[in-house]
Amino acid sequence: xxxxxxxxxxxxxSDHGARWLRVRIRITRAWSELEADGIxxxxxxxxxxxxxxxxxxDPLLVALTHIQEGTLHGRVGAWxxxxxxxxxxxxxxxxxxxxxxWAYHLNLGQAWLGVGRSEDAAENFDLARDIAVAxxxxxxEFKARHNxxxxxxxxGDLPRALTLMREAxxxxxxxxxxxxxxxxxxxxxxxxxxxxxxxxxxAALSTAHSSAHRLEEGEISLRLARCDLLVGDLERAxxxxxxxxxAYRARQAxxxxxxxxxxxxxxxxxxxRDLPAVVERLVRHTEHGAGEPGAPGLGTSxxxxxxxxAEARLLxxxxxxxxxxxxxxxxxxxxxxxxxxxxxxxxARLDLARGRGPQARxxxxxxxRVLAAHQVxxxxxxxxxxxxxxxxxxxxxxxxxxxxxDPADEVLATxxxxxxxxxxxxxxxxxxxxxxxxxxxxxxxxxxxxxxSDGDQAATLTPRVDELETRVAQxxxxxALDGTASGAVHPVDADEARAALDDGTTVVExxxxxxxxxxxxxxxxxxxxxxxxxxxxxxxAVTRLRRDLRARATIAPGSPMAAVLERATVSSLAAADTLLxxxxxxxxxxxxxxxRTLAGMPWSLMPSLRGRPVTVAPSLTRWxxxxxxxxxxxxxxxxxxxYGPGLARTLPEIRAVAGAWGVAGEVAERxxxxxxxxxxxxxxxxxHLAAHGLHQGQSPLFSSVRMADGPVFAHEFPRPxxxxxxxxxxxxxxxxxxxxxxxPLGLAIALLSLGATSVLAAVAPxxxxxxxxxxxxxxxxxxxxxxxxxxxxxxxxxxxxxGVFCLYGSEWRATP
Numbered sequence: 001x002x003x004x005x006x007x008x009x010x011x012x013x014s015d016h017g018a019r020w021l022r023v024r025i026r027i028t029r030a031w032s033e034l035e036a037d038g039i040x041x042x043x044x045x046x047x048x049x050x051x052x053x054x055x056x057x058d059p060l061l062v063a064l065t066h067i068q069e070g071t072l073h074g075r076v077g078a079w080x081x082x083x084x085x086x087x088x089x090x091x092x093x094x095x096x097x098x099x100x101x102w103a104y105h106l107n108l109g110q111a112w113l114g115v116g117r118s119e120d121a122a123e124n125f126d127l128a129r130d131i132a133v134a135x136x137x138x139x140x141e142f143k144a145r146h147n148x149x150x151x152x153x154x155x156g157d158l159p160r161a162l163t164l165m166r167e168a169x170x171x172x173x174x175x176x177x178x179x180x181x182x183x184x185x186x187x188x189x190x191x192x193x194x195x196x197x198x199x200x201x202x203a204a205l206s207t208a209h210s211s212a213h214r215l216e217e218g219e220i221s222l223r224l225a226r227c228d229l230l231v232g233d234l235e236r237a238x239x240x241x242x243x244x245x246x247a248y249r250a251r252q253a254x255x256x257x258x259x260x261x262x263x264x265x266x267x268x269x270x271x272x273r274d275l276p277a278v279v280e281r282l283v284r285h286t287e288h289g290a291g292e293p294g295a296p297g298l299g300t301s302x303x304x305x306x307x308x309x310a311e312a313r314l315l316x317x318x319x320x321x322x323x324x325x326x327x328x329x330x331x332x333x334x335x336x337x338x339x340x341x342x343x344x345x346x347x348a349r350l351d352l353a354r355g356r357g358p359q360a361r362x363x364x365x366x367x368x369r370v371l372a373a374h375q376v377x378x379x380x381x382x383x384x385x386x387x388x389x390x391x392x393x394x395x396x397x398x399x400x401x402x403x404x405x406d407p408a409d410e411v412l413a414t415x416x417x418x419x420x421x422x423x424x425x426x427x428x429x430x431x432x433x434x435x436x437x438x439x440x441x442x443x444x445x446x447x448x449x450x451x452x453s454d455g456d457q458a459a460t461l462t463p464r465v466d467e468l469e470t471r472v473a474q475x476x477x478x479x480a481l482d483g484t485a486s487g488a489v490h491p492v493d494a495d496e497a498r499a500a501l502d503d504g505t506t507v508v509e510x511x512x513x514x515x516x517x518x519x520x521x522x523x524x525x526x527x528x529x530x531x532x533x534x535x536x537x538x539x540x541a542v543t544r545l546r547r548d549l550r551a552r553a554t555i556a557p558g559s560p561m562a563a564v565l566e567r568a569t570v571s572s573l574a575a576a577d578t579l580l581x582x583x584x585x586x587x588x589x590x591x592x593x594x595x596r597t598l599a600g601m602p603w604s605l606m607p608s609l610r611g612r613p614v615t616v617a618p619s620l621t622r623w624x625x626x627x628x629x630x631x632x633x634x635x636x637x638x639x640x641x642x643y644g645p646g647l648a649r650t651l652p653e654i655r656a657v658a659g660a661w662g663v664a665g666e667v668a669e670r671x672x673x674x675x676x677x678x679x680x681x682x683x684x685x686x687x688h689l690a691a692h693g694l695h696q697g698q699s700p701l702f703s704s705v706r707m708a709d710g711p712v713f714a715h716e717f718p719r720p721x722x723x724x725x726x727x728x729x730x731x732x733x734x735x736x737x738x739x740x741x742x743x744p745l746g747l748a749i750a751l752l753s754l755g756a757t758s759v760l761a762a763v764a765p766x767x768x769x770x771x772x773x774x775x776x777x778x779x780x781x782x783x784x785x786x787x788x789x790x791x792x793x794x795x796x797x798x799x800x801x802x803g804v805f806c807l808y809g810s811e812w813r814a815t816p
Contacts, residue, residue: 016056023049023061027068035213038252039076046072063094063104070107075215076253079114086111098135102128102144109147113154116300122151139175142168146180153187156336159377161187162478170435178204182220189226190336191378192386192741193477195698198227199470215256218247222260229267230389231740237267258285262301265308275312282309286328303329304339311346319353326350337374341367341390348397357405364398365417367391372421372488379479381714381745381753382701384422388741391418395742399513408527409494412520412620415511416491419593420619422743424489427627427720427755436475440716443468444674448710469702472715492621494527500624508582509593509620517595519580522620523587533579538597541579545572546600546764549804553731553765573605583608589789591615591623596738600763604796605803611796613789616806618744618752626810627755635722639663640680642672644691644707649772653729656772657688660779671708674716681751682718686725686814688779690771693730693747693762700737700745705730714747720755725788725812727760727778729771734761734806748808758788758809766804774802787813 013019026049034042046069053061070085086108096104109124129144131137149164165184169177185200201224208216225240241264248256262285268278285305306328313322326347344367351360371391375384395418402414446468450461492500497507507522510532517532532538548569555562577583582592583606590612592603603614617623639661643650651669658667668676672689680687692706704711705728728734728748736746748761760778762771774795781791789807796803 019052019056020058020061023053023056023058023065026052027061027064030068030072034072034075034251035215038250039072039078040252042072043069059090059094060096063089063091063096064100067100067104067107070111074107074110074114076248076251077114077255077259079111082111083108083115098131099137099140102131102135102137102140105131106140106144106147109151113151118151118154121154122148125151138171138173142171142173142175145171146183149187150183153183153190154336156374157377158187158191158337158374158383159379159478162191162474166475166478178207178216182223185223188477189223189230190338191383191477192230192389192739193383194227194230194386194389194740196470196474196477198224201227214247215251215253218244218251218253218256218260221247222263225263225267229263229270232270234267234271238264241267259301261285262305262308265305265312269308269312269315272315275316278312279309279316282306282312300339304342307339307342307346311349314346314349314353317353319350322346322350322353337370337387338390340370341394344370345394345397348394352397352401357401360401361398364394364401367394368398368417368421369488372424375422376425376488378477380476381422381750382473383477384425385739385741385743385745388418388421388739388743390741391421392741394418396513399511403513403518403529406529408520408522408529411518411529412497412509412522412527413491413493415509415520416493416620418742419491419511420622420743421488423618423622423753424491427753433475433479436472436479439468439472439475440713443472443713444710447704448706451706469699473699473701476715489621489625491619492624494522497522497620497624498524498527504588505591506587506589507591507593507620507623510580510595510598512595512597517597519582530581532581535597538579541572541576542597542601545569545576545602548572549602549764553767553804574607576601577606577608580606581608582606583612589613589615591617591620593617593620593623596742596744599738599744600735601806602763602804603806604792605800610803611793613787613793614807615758615789615811616808617810618749618808622752623810627752627757635683635685635724637684639686639688640684641667641688642676642680642691642707643689644705645671646692646706647690647768649768650690650729653690653772653775654688656776657727657779660776660783661686662783673709674707674712677705677707677712678716678718681721681723681726683722685723686727686782687723688727688729688775690729690775693728693733695732695735695737695746697735697737700747701750703733703735703747703750705733705747714750717750717754721751722755723751724757725760725782725814726751726756726758727775728762729775731762731765734759734763734804734808752809756809758807758812760788760792760805760807762805764804767801770799770801774799774805782814785814787811 026045030042030046033045046065050062050065053065066085066089070082073082073085089104091101091104105124105128109121109128112121112124125144125148129141132141132144145168146165149161149168152164153161181200181204185197188197201220205217205220208220221240221244225237228237228240241260245257245260248260261281265278265282268274282305286302306325310322310325344363348360348363351363375387378384398414398418402411446461446465450458450465453461501524503524509520511518512535515535517535517538519530519532521528521530548565552565552569555565583590590609592614594601594616603609603616615623641654641658643654655664655667658664677689689705694704696702701714704713733747736744736749738744748759751759777795777798778791781794782788789811792807
């Protein structure tokens with residue numbers, strides 16, 4: 001309105017100054033018209049301004065109209081048109097001021113990104129940064145640095161992208177960061193960190209809605225839909241896409257409407273819904289994008305449309321049509337991990353449709369290696385596990401292929417190929433990041449206060465704790481440490497696994513496929529695939545068992561409900577044991593490799609496994625080969641026994657444990673600090689820790705044990721861990737949460753990832769006296785040379801209540 005008033009004041013004036021000012025006002029007004037009325041009215045205003053600027057023979061004004069036109073086209077996703085407008089600018093001869101030259105290079109960099117030319121984009125962002133630094137514009141430097149991080153993201157270097165974004169965000173400048181938050185969310189999404197991305201986007205959506213920025217609402221809604229699609233929430237994704245499309249159409253943003261329709265096609269293909277119509281829409285999308293000026297080949301959007309069309313045709317049984325469409329992709333590389341793996345998926349589907357099983361298997365193996373290579377890049381356990389999300393559909397297809405071919409050896413090799421890839425990567429080294437250390441110390445302090453606070457104080461502390469957890473996680477995600485991992489170890493196959501078995505050991509590896517739970521049972525004599533039943537039935541049985549275990553552990557001694565809960569627990573255990581049949585073999589020792597549904601199962605309590613050594617492994621590869629221990633992970637002391645505050649029998653427990661190892665005189669008579677725990681894990685061969693424990697299901701690497709100065713988080717563990725055997729005498733910390741890509745995370749699992757050989761930890765609450773007696777008995781046995789699995793099996797026979805502890809990892813014995 002004010003711009004219209006300004007134009008009204010100039011009405012009828014024809015002097016040079018009035019005409020010059022009228023052009024400047026129209027250039028600015030074009031942006032407002034874009035938000036209010038759409039791209040076409042905005043362009044008409046801008047073209048009128050340019051015509052008058054040409055009449056005035058003013059190179060600067062002409063340049064500004066081209067720059068603004070490029071900005072408008074970029075805002076609605078018309079990147080080739082954006083490039084064309086910006087390249088029309090005479091940068092040297094137009095008299096642009098430093099801030100204007102900065103804006104030109106920033107916008108041109110974004111446009112080059114939009115048409116897939118990342119090197120040109122990086123060059124322009126670097127020029128924009130240099131202009132900002134030379135002229136003392138910190139706010140503009142921030143934006144240039146952030147956009148340089150976006151180039152790293154587009155090039156597929158996620159750790160570098162997160163690092164550069166973190167460095168830019170650390171700049172102390174007063175600048176709106178809404179766009180930076182959206183870009184950060186996009187990088188998190190590419191890293192598989194869906195919860196983190198969703199949090200950023202929901203906050204941005206609220207801001208955009210309150211500001212009535214319809215185009216931004218549409219963009220954010222579309223990214224939220226991608227979050228939903230990644231985790232399989234297709235109904236919610238449809239709602240988001242509908243919102244985005246409405247917002248784009250209201251602003252005549254045709255290119256963005258096509259982007260929304262492309263994502264909707266992805267949802268339809270995932271559902272197998274209305275596929276003939278999907279194929280028609282995708283053909284139109286590809287035809288529209290192929291002839292755009294400045295777009296090399298099909299472009300990113302066009303390639304995605306071709307892949308989706310080919311996949312839809314395969315689902316319709318049209319292998320010829322799918323193969324013909326895939327020929328359009330040629331041999332060009334894909335710009336992102338998700339796109340690369342999607343192409344592998346579609347081409348593998350085509351191979352299977354053509355009866356080319358070996359070629360499909362080879363292609364899927366290549367996809368697995370690509371995924372592992374991306375996981376190797378990250379120094380964060382969280383990111384390594386999250387990235388596996390992108391391989392979920394490949395893993396499902398590969399498993400279906402193997403089941404159809406039927407040989408148990410092939411099924412085992414296939415399941416193992418995709419299981420816990422991050423556990424096949426060497427441990428990373430400790431990050432030297434003072435900000436991360438400071439934030440973790442503050443988080444420990446506040447978590448300690450929160451644990452001791454009343455309701456009012458807790459309400460004040462909780463938001464600050466949540467904020468610090470986010471800060472710690474995000475700083476760790478961005479750590480990219482060169483040369484910390486040599487690569488992913490190749491997964492075992494059935495022959496190598498059989499060679500590792502003796503006649504007394506059975507491996508039971510559970511896996512899920514198409515809503516059904518199966519197991520591969522491997523013995524020295526051979527392997528077989530056994531169908532267990534519907535996953536839904538297993539979830540129901542596991543939920544009931546865990547509920548009964550918790551209730552039994554928290555009931556007061558002597559309560560009349562104790563007998564009732566004991567009977568309920570026995571019944572739940574029997575039902576789960578019958579359904580899962582983990583101990584059906586005759587062999588003595590059992591190795592269980594659980595699927596995601598079976599996280600937190602008390603395997604030592606299962607009736608068919610009582611009295612038998614049971615080791616729980618995140619993967620068969622991990623059990624056969626042991627930890628990928630770094631050369632620096634050499635223990636310098638034999639045993640460390642420590643305890644935390646608040647438990648009555650912990651000091652006597654660690655005295656007895658230390659006595660079992662002959663080091664009773666080295667026990668501290670005070671609760672240990674967090675530094676003591678971390679030092680022990682980094683230096684002692686055997687670590688025993690008795691303390692309160694907490695498993696964080698939503699943020700498993702914030703699972704912790706409580707020490708004198710507050711909790712020690714899985715995030716903090718030494719990298720690598722030197723300890724070979726760790727006994728955690730604490731409730732719940734044996735639980736693990738499983739990412740959608742079937743990568744487990746938790747406190748005990750983190751210790752294994754970082755180099756520990758075996759970890760003894762509980763999957764449910766346990767009484768202090770039970771933990772005391774069982775742990776002391778366990779250490780006496782292993783100190784005498786009994787292997788950890790057999791030692792714990794003998795302990796559970798004598799102390800059945802301790803069966804909620806599981807032994808995780810690989811076989812371990814305290815040999816000299």
